[in-house]
Amino acid sequence: MTKKTSIKLDYSKCHTGASTDPRECRKCLFVCDPAVFLMHPTLEKHPDPHNPEIWRVDAIWLSKCTGCMKCVEVCPEKAITVKPGDSLAIIRGF
């Protein structure tokens, strides 16, 4: 049975207007070697990309996470929780 990696971001801590704006911060994106995170505008209605309120960071490529926990350490808001599981490479037998 595959144990999936779970990465949760607490958006009450990571949001525009918090002490660190995610679009200015970007520390988790920079530190993640397999580039698991994605910074994007939300999908609601027709988002206006010039509105900073609609930008957020999500963990997308969960199966590429190797569980190094560097994002957890680097996040100034302590907004990231990682429960490491099996990466795609591990599942494929590496």
Added chain:
Amino acid sequence: MCEWCFKHGDGGKWYNNARLYRNELADEYNAGEYLEEQWKNMETLFIRKIMGFNSIGLGYKMQMPIIGRLIRKVVEGQIHSEKENRNPVRADGHFGQVLPLEDAQHIMGNLAAEPIIKNYCVCRWMQRGVKDAVCINFGQLSEVIEKHTRYIPEGVKYRLDREEAIQALQEQNEKGYVASVWFQPVPYINAICSCESPECGGLRLRNDFNLKTVYKGEYLIDIDIDKCEGCKSCVRMCQFNALRYLPSVKRVIVDLDKCFGCGVCRHACKHDALNLVPRESIPGQAGKY
């Protein structure tokens, strides 16, 4: 030559066909409208649901026996789509291929429609958080991107003439970025990217999930073992982990199954030991894109 060459090459490689760069062709396929919609919110591509699935945890979903096969069929079908009413926000018909610097420069010098611009790589911005103005776009796409100021590099001349575009590709390729050419949508060609793995959306799907969103190049690297002095300089250039140094024989070996034929490793070789050869000339690799 791959199937795109047979369909759209008119006797040569698809990306060498001048017809596919023309404004008239773009109009025929309503490319302007498509690109307008696609680039409005390009960064939302991977979180959009496609038939109930978005890309979150895609690797796990692809491992599921039936669902995995379904996702492969749907994603590859979309990227390769030539149907009418293609959905721009899903990047239907946004297919690309890796190509060596010479071919990319030939396109910029002779084929690309003006205006030519350079803009921030969307992939690198949304996945790594860095602004890197390395994407060369041309034709109707330039005019669309110019409207979206967040993609336009600040404080530099971003409209390029042909010579400047050729020079930009040279510098980016020498840095280690892989040149790739894109339909947007098939068969209109309007972009040459300088990609980096793992941030590149296309290479991500190809390398990590083996989805044929990007084809390997028309070439492969050939190591002249008499000339290789084992300096290992080329190894650090490869984005695809195709090159490795063997201490026992004091030379570099290549894994042709991983080689994309981008030719970027050649910039590091001081001994003229690395050369591109046509993919078709290697029996085990011919036709495998």
